Amino acid sequence: MSKKRTERLLNLTIALLATRRFLTKEQIRKAVRAYEECPTDEAFERMFERDKDELRELGIPLETGTDEALFGDEVGYRIDRNAYALPEVTFTPEEVAVLGLAARAWRQVSLSGAAGTALLKLRAAGVDPDETAMAGLDPRIGDNDPALQPLWSASFDGWPVNFDYRTPEADTASRRRVEPWGVGVRNGRWYLVGLDLDRGASRVFRLSRITGEVKVTGAPGSVVKPADVDIDDELRRMLPAEPRESAVVRVRPGAGLGLRRHASVRSEVEPGSASGSDWDVLHVGFWSVSRLADDLASYGADVVVDSPPVVRDAVIERLRALAGTP
Amino acid sequence: MSTGGASAHLARLLALVPYLLNRQGIPIEQAAKDAGITVEQLDKDLWTLFMCGLPGGMPDDLIDADWEDGLVYLSNADTIARPLRLAPEEVATLLVGLRLLAQLPGSHDREALDKATAKLQEVAGAAAGMADARVGVGGGTAPDSTVLDGARRALTERRRLHLRYYVPGRDETTERDVEPMRLALVDGHTYLEGWCHRAEEVRLFRLDRVLALEVLDIASAVPADAVAHNLDEGLFSPSAADTVAGLELERAAHWVTEYYPCEEVAELEGGRLYVRLRSGDPEWMVRLALRLGPTARLVEPPELAEQVRAAAAAALAGYPEVV
Numbered sequence: 001m002s003k004k005r006t007e008r009l010l011n012l013t014i015a016l017l018a019t020r021r022f023l024t025k026e027q028i029r030k031a032v033r034a035y036e037e038c039p040t041d042e043a044f045e046r047m048f049e050r051d052k053d054e055l056r057e058l059g060i061p062l063e064t065g066t067d068e069a070l071f072g073d074e075v076g077y078r079i080d081r082n083a084y085a086l087p088e089v090t091f092t093p094e095e096v097a098v099l100g101l102a103a104r105a106w107r108q109v110s111l112s113g114a115a116g117t118a119l120l121k122l123r124a125a126g127v128d129p130d131e132t133a134m135a136g137l138d139p140r141i142g143d144n145d146p147a148l149q150p151l152w153s154a155s156f157d158g159w160p161v162n163f164d165y166r167t168p169e170a171d172t173a174s175r176r177r178v179e180p181w182g183v184g185v186r187n188g189r190w191y192l193v194g195l196d197l198d199r200g201a202s203r204v205f206r207l208s209r210i211t212g213e214v215k216v217t218g219a220p221g222s223v224v225k226p227a228d229v230d231i232d233d234e235l236r237r238m239l240p241a242e243p244r245e246s247a248v249v250r251v252r253p254g255a256g257l258g259l260r261r262h263a264s265v266r267s268e269v270e271p272g273s274a275s276g277s278d279w280d281v282l283h284v285g286f287w288s289v290s291r292l293a294d295d296l297a298s299y300g301a302d303v304v305v306d307s308p309p310v311v312r313d314a315v316i317e318r319l320r321a322l323a324g325t326p
Numbered sequence: 327m328s329t330g331g332a333s334a335h336l337a338r339l340l341a342l343v344p345y346l347l348n349r350q351g352i353p354i355e356q357a358a359k360d361a362g363i364t365v366e367q368l369d370k371d372l373w374t375l376f377m378c379g380l381p382g383g384m385p386d387d388l389i390d391a392d393w394e395d396g397l398v399y400l401s402n403a404d405t406i407a408r409p410l411r412l413a414p415e416e417v418a419t420l421l422v423g424l425r426l427l428a429q430l431p432g433s434h435d436r437e438a439l440d441k442a443t444a445k446l447q448e449v450a451g452a453a454a455g456m457a458d459a460r461v462g463v464g465g466g467t468a469p470d471s472t473v474l475d476g477a478r479r480a481l482t483e484r485r486r487l488h489l490r491y492y493v494p495g496r497d498e499t500t501e502r503d504v505e506p507m508r509l510a511l512v513d514g515h516t517y518l519e520g521w522c523h524r525a526e527e528v529r530l531f532r533l534d535r536v537l538a539l540e541v542l543d544i545a546s547a548v549p550a551d552a553v554a555h556n557l558d559e560g561l562f563s564p565s566a567a568d569t570v571a572g573l574e575l576e577r578a579a580h581w582v583t584e585y586y587p588c589e590e591v592a593e594l595e596g597g598r599l600y601v602r603l604r605s606g607d608p609e610w611m612v613r614l615a616l617r618l619g620p621t622a623r624l625v626e627p628p629e630l631a632e633q634v635r636a637a638a639a640a641a642l643a644g645y646p647e648v649v
Contacts, residue, residue, distance in 0.1 A: 003374060005332040010339055010378045017405045018380055031381030054333050059413045085408035089449040094438035099446070102423025105511075107362065108558050111419055113334050116362030118416035120341035121409035122446070123360065126348035134435055136481035139426050139511040140557065155460045156415050168580030171597055185422065186464025187514030193462070208584065231462030239464075250644075257492050257499060257537075298617035299497060300637040304644035316645055318619030322638035 008034040012051055013060060017084065022065045022076025052077075060084060086121055093130035096122075100129050105139040110149040142188035145207040150214040151192050155180045158225075160197075160218040164211045173211045178203070179223040182231040186238070193234040194223075204234055243285025247292060248306045250279035255302035259284055259295075279304070289314055337410070338363075339371060343389075344409045346400040354396050372398065380405065417450040418457035425463040426511060431471035466514030469533030476539040477518050480506045486546045487520070490538040491531055495610030499537065500524065505546040507554055509533075512561060521552045528552050530561060562587050562604075569608045572626040575599045579621035582614075612637055 015031040016023065029035040029044055038044035055062050061083035064075050091099065103119040106112040147163065154161050161180060166173035177197040184191050190207040251259060260266060265283035286292035293314035296303050305312040342361060346352065358368040372391045379388035379402065392399040424443045447454040480487045487504045504520040507528070511517075515532050522529040555563055570589065575582055577597050582588070590602040605611055608630055615624040615634040624631050642648050 184462030
């Protein structure tokens with residue numbers, strides 16, 4: 001990053017905040033040393049235009065107007081002090097600790113700078129955190145995915161993008177053209193929600209499946225997110241549906257705890273009972289036969305499926321393939 | 327808002343000034359830590375501030391910064407003494423972090439969390455609405471609140487814990503005494519990290535697999551040589567004692583490459599993949615192979631492949647109609 005540029009932007013900000021009246025370009029050129037040193041008018045104009053955009057991008061409320069009595073109709077600039085400043089806010093030491101953890105959760109992710117700056121702003125009033133609040137907690141937002149930064153910015157600024165995307169089942173990546181609506185994180189993994197332009201429908205993309213660079217393909221503000229799209233809802237759609245059916249399985253006493261915790265009916269053998277039964281019977285809800293069969297097969301000889309036949313057959317098929325039984 | 331380059335740097339400087347103005351004489355290390363930057367970066371920032379100020383360029387016009395003896399003093403910066411409003415992207419980072427914390431059940435700190443969130447939303451104004459609309463947080467697996475509260479109590483009171491812990495890789499329930507070190511929220515799960523007396527090493531315990539927890543009346547004593555996992559590298563720490571298995575995955579099993587750290591992924595013909603997977607527990611490998619069924623083939627080591635075959639054959643014995 002250019003130190004000189006930062007210095008120039010800071011001096012410009014200070015000059016425009018300090019003034020009550022609008023400053024003309026000429027006045028600004030005299031007020032900021034880096035501008036004064038510009039060799040030509042064009043060089044100054046170009047530099048000033050870029051700097052104005054930069055301040056506006058940061059959310060600095062740059063106003064234009066004119067003090068007619070002084071310089072006719074020439075446009076002048078200043079920063080609206082009231083609109084600039086964060087409203088007064090005081091947090092308790094416990095609340096500062098909570099905000100600090102929320103910012104810390106980003107530390108391995110490319111957006112940690114934005115989180116850190118936000119925290120500093122909120123801590124300006126001088127309150128320091130109560131270190132005993134939230135003690136021992138170490139939260140992490142998620143993966144530091146290279147595609148996150150560009151897609152995050154594209155979602156906020158409304159840029160259409162394209163990128164190469166490869167699902168695990170596909171042989172090659174394919175180019176996707178997307179209008180981003182927002183990003184979301186679930187279980188540490190990042191997703192993009194947006195309009196897939198080639199499919200004409202909304203899609204959820206997993207960022208780790210993006211190969212190569214995210215390219216911006218349009219002007220900022222050209223994407224309009226439909227008001228009824230909720231990013232949380234879109235993420236929720238990826239969750240498994242509620243169980244619709246239930247399977248009856250037999251489990252060896254003491255085994256299959258993972259199944260027992262989700263079972264609706266458990267008839268367990270009394271310890272030391274004389275009934276002679278070697279099995280507990282469980283009713284396990286499911287929404288996908290193959291997912292349930294995968295899960296049941298993983299318990300090996302400790303679990304036997306009684307019904308429905310479709311689940312029983314699916315488990316037998318898996319075991320046969322592995323046992324080498326034709 | 328651009329989050330890199332000169333404008334991000336300007337944003338940080340504009341935030342740093344009000345923060346330092348209200349903490350005259352703060353140690354430079356503390357200020358750097360609070361700002362989430364290195365002392366070297368802060369030193370550079372202070373030099374930059376020192377070079378800036380009101381038009382005129384006279385010494386009186388410039389920001390005055392003094393940090394020679396390691397304590398930071400800042401003055402003559404009245405024009406930028408108030409922080410700039412929060413940008414929507416900044417609000418979004420904090421709100422996402424707060425929502426992540428809010429997924430933890432229990433009453434502990436709930437009030438501070440709710441109030442901090444409400445105040446942030448109020449002070450951010452329209453930016454908070456924009457942030458909410460653009461960024462989502464999906465729910466993770468919430469741990470049982472009794473278990474979580476117990477773990478937190480043990481951490482704050484520095485006491486030893488007794489756990490009944492389920493190990494799904496072995497379908498086994500274990501009893502262990504643990505010296506708690508921290509609670510980490512990673513990938514949607516809450517983990518207790520601690521020195522495990524049974525394993526005689528630092529272990530991570532997923533709280534939703536803790537069946538019962540007791541805070542013991544014994545002061546916790548983490549061995550001096552216990553090293554916490556570097557979670558930036560992921561949850562799994564490789565060890566020389568690990569079993570490494572080679573698997574061939576059909577398309578339907580390619581998800582394995584997204585869920586487990588694979589040491590090697592090579593493409594085979596027909597859309598199949600060859601992967602090498604590492605685990606501290608061979609039993610876990612056998613269960614994974616049983617789960618994958620015909621969509622994968624564990625090819626090495628041969629003795630593990632034989633264990634998979636034998637486990638499948640034993641399981642088939644439960645179905646009398648299969649001969």
